[in-house]
Amino acid sequence: MRLHRNLVFATIDALSDIFNEGNYADKVIEKTLKRDKRWGSRDRSFIAETVYEIVRWKRLYTEIAEVKAPYSRENLFRVFAVWATLRGVTLPDWKQIEPTPSRKIKGKFDELSRIRKYRESVPDWMDELGVKELGEKVWEKEIHALNEQAPVVLRVNTLNTTRDNLRSVLNDEGIKAEPVKGYPYALQLEERSNVFRTEAFKKGFFEVQDANSQLVAEFLDVKPGMRVVDTCAGAGGKTLHIAALMENKGQIIATDIYENKLKELKRRAKRAHAHNIDPRSIESTKVIKKLYGTADRVLIDAPCSGLGVLSRNPDAKWKLQPEFIEKIKITQAEILNTYSRIVKDGGKLVYATCSILPSENQGQVEKFLASEHGKDFKLIKDKKLLSSESGYDGFYMAILQKN
Structure with missing residues (x-):
């Protein structure tokens, strides 16, 4: 593979944006790919895949390159040289790239690969949390699978x-x-x-839409003509699937706190010819209170750590903090307590996350069922989907019925 200067420079700029400015990798890549209209599909895929790969293996590569944050351009070129050496890509003789000691790089790679937090390139706290929640064996397999590039x-x-x-x-x-x-x-x-x-x-x-994500709408067990509330609808990936399963018959009320996401849902629904979706922005508690006791089915696709989707969002490994996970668990419990009240007697509720942590999943369901809010519900079944077993995103879903 011959490296082209403008593609490598664009890659370095994108990495600087992600590592130093804290911008999201997908947004940075989208912006970077618009830089030069002359780039063909090969050029674009080189930039996107190289950036994602270096983001994914950030801890391992920066350790080998012996560089620390904040990352100067000189240091990012050193990290790029590590990527190229380990991929067997010949480095050009440019002044930005210092002579690369490939034997030293490979030696260091072999040495660090014996330690999981470097081999799988994760922060210490995440490695410890994974072991604590899933056990050494399952976490080892799962974090390895989550470092694979996600299929389309x-x-x-x-x-x-x-x-x-x-x-x-x-x-x-x-x-x-x-x-x-x-x-x-x-x-x-x-x-x-x-x-x-x-x-x-x-x-x-x-x-x-990821294959495991597609199972959530099916799990909800909807029928044409029902009244369904999708409570954390976002841009509506699962809402649109529910509309298709309901054959456009009945009503889907799609709520979210972010109006811009619901606007995107409206655009997507128009293209999909899904006509039974009613998007409602949650501007106050009144919006939800009006729905109490009215729905045959309620989907709570809860905000979560997103640890099940690291293969498509590798930069989340560096953005996530343990404090966020503790906070999000409080939010999950509050959402379950409040939104469960939308279910009418005999109706069903699905609680789902794209996390692999039991404390965000079955732990939350157990806590809810043992609480005052959950006393009228019973667990019908739940499903734990691991990347290491399915090859797709990590997911959890539980279906509860109101007596």
Whole structure:
């Protein structure tokens, strides 16, 4: 592989934005890729994949490069040299890149790879928490799986097409995708590509959604004609799936505290031809109180640590703090207590997170069922999905019924 100066410089700039300015990797990459219209798909994928890879292995690479924050450009070039050496990429003779001691780099890599927190490139506190909550063996497998690049999975929008037809339409556009066994609405791309430019996307034939994430709406057990409340709807990935499962019949009230996310949901719903969604911004407690006792189904896709989705958000390893996890657990409990009151007698509630920590998952459900708010509910079943077992995002979901 021959390295091009402008692509490497763009990579270094993006890393500086992420490591020094604390900006989100996906947003930085999106902005960086707009820098030069002449870049082809290969150039763009070099930048995106190299940045993500260096972010993913930040602790290991910076340790090998012997650099610490804040990261000067000189230091970021040293980290880049570590990436290139370990990937077998020949470094050019540029003044920014000092002569690289490749034997020393490889020797240090072998030495640090014996220690999990370096080998899997995680902060000390996260490694300790993973062991405490999941046990040494499970955490070892799980953090290894979460360091793999996430596959691109599509969810067919059955309001507009079928899975077989979507596969055929994509194939005509030069994109090969295979059905995923055990996931009736999922197609996985054989090679990464920009599916948002396809005609199939513009026609609302699919959404990009992880295979395990697709199981949440199914778990909710909805039927056409029901009244469903999606309480933390965000931009509506799961809301749109619920609409398809309900065949556009009945009502889905999609609530969120962020109005801009609901605006995005409206755009997506229009493209998907999902007509039974009623987005409502939570501006005060009145919005939720009005819904008490009215819903056949309630989905609480709770805010969480996001530890189950590190493969697609590797920078979360460096942004997350233990204090945040403690705070979010308080929020989760409050949301469960409040939003559970929306369920009518005989109705069902799904509590879901994209976390792998039992304290955010079954721990919260047990606490809720033992409380005054949860005394009328019983657990029907729950599901723990680990990346190391499925190859997709880590998820938890529990379905509770109100007596």
